[in-house]
Amino acid sequence: MNIVWTAVTVAALIALTITNPQSILTVCLDSSAQALKTALELTAVYCLWLGIFRIAEECKLVEKLSKCFTKLNKWLYGNISEVASNYVSLNLASNLLGIGNAATPSAIAAIREVEHDEKLSRFGAMLFVVNATSVQLLPTTVIGLRASLGSASPSDIILPNLIATVITSVIGVALVFIAYGKPKKAN
Amino acid sequence: MDYVVPVILILVLVYGLIKRVNVYDSFVLGAKKSFDLSLSVFPYLAAMFIMVNCLRASGLDVYIIRFISPPFKLLGVPSEVVELMLLRPFSGSGSLAILTDVYKQYGVDSYVGRCASVIMGSSETVFYVASVYFAGTRVKRTGFAIPIALFCNLVGGVAACLLCKVL
Numbered sequence A: 001m002n003i004v005w006t007a008v009t010v011a012a013l014i015a016l017t018i019t020n021p022q023s024i025l026t027v028c029l030d031s032s033a034q035a036l037k038t039a040l041e042l043t044a045v046y047c048l049w050l051g052i053f054r055i056a057e058e059c060k061l062v063e064k065l066s067k068c069f070t071k072l073n074k075w076l077y078g079n080i081s082e083v084a085s086n087y088v089s090l091n092l093a094s095n096l097l098g099i100g101n102a103a104t105p106s107a108i109a110a111i112r113e114v115e116h117d118e119k120l121s122r123f124g125a126m127l128f129v130v131n132a133t134s135v136q137l138l139p140t141t142v143i144g145l146r147a148s149l150g151s152a153s154p155s156d157i158i159l160p161n162l163i164a165t166v167i168t169s170v171i172g173v174a175l176v177f178i179a180y181g182k183p184k185k186a187n
Numbered sequence B: 001m002d003y004v005v006p007v008i009l010i011l012v013l014v015y016g017l018i019k020r021v022n023v024y025d026s027f028v029l030g031a032k033k034s035f036d037l038s039l040s041v042f043p044y045l046a047a048m049f050i051m052v053n054c055l056r057a058s059g060l061d062v063y064i065i066r067f068i069s070p071p072f073k074l075l076g077v078p079s080e081v082v083e084l085m086l087l088r089p090f091s092g093s094g095s096l097a098i099l100t101d102v103y104k105q106y107g108v109d110s111y112v113g114r115c116a117s118v119i120m121g122s123s124e125t126v127f128y129v130a131s132v133y134f135a136g137t138r139v140k141r142t143g144f145a146i147p148i149a150l151f152c153n154l155v156g157g158v159a160a161c162l163l164c165k166v167l
Helices: A002-019 A021-058 A061-068 A070-077 A082-097 A100-114 A122-132 A140-148 A154-180 B004-018 B023-058 B060-074 B079-087 B092-106 B111-122 B126-134 B145-166
Strands: none
Touching: A002 A021, A002 B023, A002 B060, A021 A061, A021 A082, A021 A100, A021 B004, A021 B023, A061 A070, A061 A082, A070 A082, A070 A122, A082 A100, A082 A122, A100 A122, A100 B023, A100 B126, A122 A154, A122 B126, A122 B145, A140 A154, A140 B092, A140 B111, A154 B111, A154 B145, B004 B023, B023 B060, B023 B126, B060 B079, B079 B092, B079 B111, B079 B145, B092 B111, B111 B145, B126 B145
16 A cells, blocks of 8 residues: 555646646645545445444344354354454444445444454455445435436346345455465354 | 435434433444544545645646556547546546536436446546545555556446447
8 A cells, every 4th residue: 555555646646747847736735625524424334334333232122133143254254253253243234234334333443343453354355355345225315326327227236236245245355365374263 | 215314313212212322322322433533534634635736736646547448448448538437436526527527518317428327327436435435444455455446447447438328
């Protein structure tokens, strides 16, 4: 990330210096402002879902959810702590229901629970890939945009989209199994 | 589908009440953590946005796209959507802007427009998600996680273009 980020940014800055030097500061500051705006929007989203998750935790709803996914979690991640398993189940449920916003805070919580080294373990890699390739039942943003631009049938992309995400999920999980092997059975 | 979120919210709140959990206090306790979380994500987002926006402002991205279009064409990806596939891993809002451009230029219901739709729906902002997920942890080396996710994006894009031809 260090090399990629620096190389791309320096290349872009050199090109900008040649073509349009006075725009550089504006572009950079606009980008930081955009990041701040995104972070604030994320705060609003996390606020709602972390609050709701906390209630669900305290009334043992999360535990019940986690029990439903025990087998799948074991197969994907191997033996993980109860806390991690709760977060992972929340994450999976959010993804399946198409609430990507709710999937993020639970994934972050799971990663903070498990990952303590500089090197990402198999668990983090699997969780990341599962989220990056998650099956999408309804791509709501895209359908909404299509409808607003006057598409004759905005939702006719649901089927190809579903198939495409199933393909990427299967390949993604398979690749993690190939790269990292099966999860360790014992702790 | 519009009912998923409201039903979940009501269900959790009512169930909490039945189980005699202090719903209000729990909500506040959970929500409290949201600020720390997004605060730790912010610098990573800033770095990402600066890189992407400088690249787009400099016009270098056009050359990169011209350079990598031919191999994508071999895989059946029309050159009109290559920019979308390229930017998608970095920026959700940026790729949404490109998607809108594609719709306006080629038509929402055209083959290219449908390809772009499925590419958008089936891929993920890999680098963005990585920076959000790993911010605030000690993780520096992410191993195979990002390459695998990027490869899946590519497969998803190629599959999208194929599927839009037959479906």
